[in-house]
Amino acid sequence: MFKPVSLLIGLRYTRAKRRNHFISFISLTSILGLTLGVAVLITVLSVMNGFDRELKNRILGMIPHATISSREPIQDWKNLAEFAKRNPQVLAAAPVTQLQCMLTANGQVSGAMITGIEPEYERKVSIIAGNMKAGKLEQLRADEYGIVLGSGLAGNLGVGLGDKVTLVLPEAALTPAGVIPRFKRMTVVGVFQVGADVDGILAYVHVSDAGKLLRIGSAVQGVRLKLKDLFEAPRISNEMLYDLPANYYETNWTQTHGNLFSAIQMEKAMMGLLLMLIVAVAAFNIVSSLVMVVTDKKADIAILRTLGASPQTITRIFMVQGAVIGLFGTLAGVLLGIILSLNITSAVTWLEHVTGQSFFDAYFVNYLPSELEWSDVLWVSLSTGLLSFLATIYPARKAARVQPAEALRYE
Structure with missing residues (x-):
């Protein structure tokens, strides 16, 4: 089966045991850093999704989405209810x-x-x-x-x-x-x-x-x-007032719990950004790992160049090696993140039972909710993969600039 030379050699370098154990250690820490960063990011996003779901299903399932009220007692409320239900929303x-x-x-x-x-x-x-x-x-x-x-x-x-x-x-x-x-x-x-x-x-x-x-x-x-759409509550309830007497007024859930929902959305965005920076740090550990590999493989690079390999081929070899490290770390992190997201609720409940402590009494729900969304998994995976790919560019181009005569002079 035909394989491009750059892919074949890049995969061989990835599988080979390195003479320099420190380089192997750096590569391993790069993979572990990516794995933990991706897993934690997916887990935290799932927890924030869980809080968002609980707010919508529990809190907003009990309080009104919107209320049309009057400053005077309403004697025939059924007519008002029929009027409201004419709105398709x-x-x-x-x-x-x-x-x-x-x-x-x-x-x-x-x-x-x-x-x-x-x-x-x-x-x-x-x-x-x-x-x-x-x-x-x-x-x-x-x-x-x-x-x-x-x-x-x-x-x-x-x-x-x-x-x-x-x-x-x-x-x-x-x-x-x-x-x-x-x-x-x-x-x-x-x-x-x-x-x-x-x-x-x-x-x-x-x-x-x-x-x-x-x-x-x-x-x-x-x-x-x-x-139907609780986020349309302010607009819909205000529109109804246009056809009602002046003594009617509206209230909606955004006035009572809107700040809580906004806080959850903001926390999700900020936590995602901060944890993505941690993933970026782990991804750019690939840079130091590949720079050391390039230094260690200068003789191999020189031999390949003398055999006719172009600078572009050398670049692709080390990009393949870095991409494999990033791919392995990302896949392991995604798998670990999915497992944690699906089991963190029961794990925390078990921990509360063992310790006799309730960790969430101060929150609007009394347990740790979690909801895994595959869209989060997708964008975390793609973002991490992109960062890992970008981290390979500098070491790979550095490898391509190695001069065969200089590299073989002292061999």
């Missing part, structure tokens, strides 16, 4: 009423964001129905004053299904005994868990009960929207 709409309060039980007190919902409609706009840890969302019924708590909130209060909690509203009522806060006893009919910080702050009641607590009767504050 709106997948579903549901009534919503929100109030902030304190929940107390068993001598414990926790602040909570109470959301009044209609269970039949809510399952179309959020993921709560599929993340019920105990009870069912449908057990929220009008005038029964049931409440569904997040698992973190239920744990803080020490309550479960069937237990009573006291809801304390942030307003006072004038009674014969004086001015006292307004209280309402609620029955826990469900507990949800999505594995995010919303578990510790959110609770749900029936929209009718929320209206009575706010003294607006059967009216609601607004309509929550689920959109």
